[in-house]
Amino acid sequence: DIVMTQSPDSLSVSLGERATINCKSSQSLLYSSSNKNYLAWYQQKPGQPPKLLIYWASTRESGVPDRFSGSGSGTDFTLTISSLQAEDVAVYYCQQYYSPLLFTFGPGTKVDIK
Amino acid sequence: QVQLQESGPGLLKPSETLSLTCFVSGGSINNYYWSWIRQPPGKGLEWIGSIYYTGITNYNPSLKGRVTISLDTSKNQFSLKLNSVTVADTAVFYCARHSSVAAFDYWGQGTLVSVSS
Numbered sequence: 001d002i003v004m005t006q007s008p009d010s011l012s013v014s015l016g017e018r019a020t021i022n023c024k025s026s027q028s029l030l031y032s033s034s035n036k037n038y039l040a041w042y043q044q045k046p047g048q049p050p051k052l053l054i055y056w057a058s059t060r061e062s063g064v065p066d067r068f069s070g071s072g073s074g075t076d077f078t079l080t081i082s083s084l085q086a087e088d089v090a091v092y093y094c095q096q097y098y099s100p101l102l103f104t105f106g107p108g109t110k111v112d113i114k
Numbered sequence: 115q116v117q118l119q120e121s122g123p124g125l126l127k128p129s130e131t132l133s134l135t136c137f138v139s140g141g142s143i144n145n146y147y148w149s150w151i152r153q154p155p156g157k158g159l160e161w162i163g164s165i166y167y168t169g170i171t172n173y174n175p176s177l178k179g180r181v182t183i184s185l186d187t188s189k190n191q192f193s194l195k196l197n198s199v200t201v202a203d204t205a206v207f208y209c210a211r212h213s214s215v216a217a218f219d220y221w222g223q224g225t226l227v228s229v230s231s
Contacts, residue, residue: 040217049208049221050159061219093159097217101172103149103161 002026002096004106012114019081021109023094028074029057031098038098041070041079044108045090053092054079081111089113116141118209118222126229132196136209136222143167143187147212150183150194152205153224160205164212165192199229 003026013019029038037057042050052061054070067082094106122134150162163173165183173181182195210218
């Protein structure tokens with residue numbers, strides 16, 4: 001199984017400041033033939049389903065504000081919110097889809113306003 | 115716009131079978147994978163299993179053979195059965211769509227299933 005870990009568990013950021021969330025996988029998510037990292041990021045607000053933000057580690061889903069960006073390759077990935085807005089308060093999850101026989105999610109990082 | 119909607123009983127007793135259905139509107143079931151994902155209250159997300167529109171299934175081994183996912187293309191819906199539920203199966207159950215080796219791009223709103231004696 002590919003195990004996903006995230007850090008920190010939670011963080012408090014002032015409005016307009018940068019928020020950085022890290023995600024690590026137990027094995028590389030880089031598929032050599034496509035040169036793509038099979039890693040996605042989701043945002044989940046209370047009482048709502050997760051919303052896809054980023055796929056292929058760095059491609060923003062249509063309609064996602066450009067203050068959200070993803071980076072990283074192999075086993076280490078980062079989600080950055082460049083200027084935190086009030087509506088960004090949520091739990092953020094990373095997920096690997098490298099292994100389609102067993103998709104796995106990170107434990108989540110809770111982001112709130114300082 | 116693709117929409118997914120879960121339906122099914124919200125309360126079960128231990129040892130009963132959980133049965134949920136996800137209706138897909140605004141798009142075809144063809145050419146996509148359809149998954150069930152669950153989230154215990156206050157906890158993280160666990161993928162339960164997927165079914166391709168051809169009927170091929172993949173399940174999370176952690177559920178030890180208790181899971182069956184089926185598809186009804188004529189009704190544009192797919193279903194989940196989870197046998198022998200326990201209190202530990204209490205969760206919000208989501209249905210979701212993904213393409214071949216891709217992220218989950220559309221999700222249902224989720225339905226809470228509680229298991230209690």
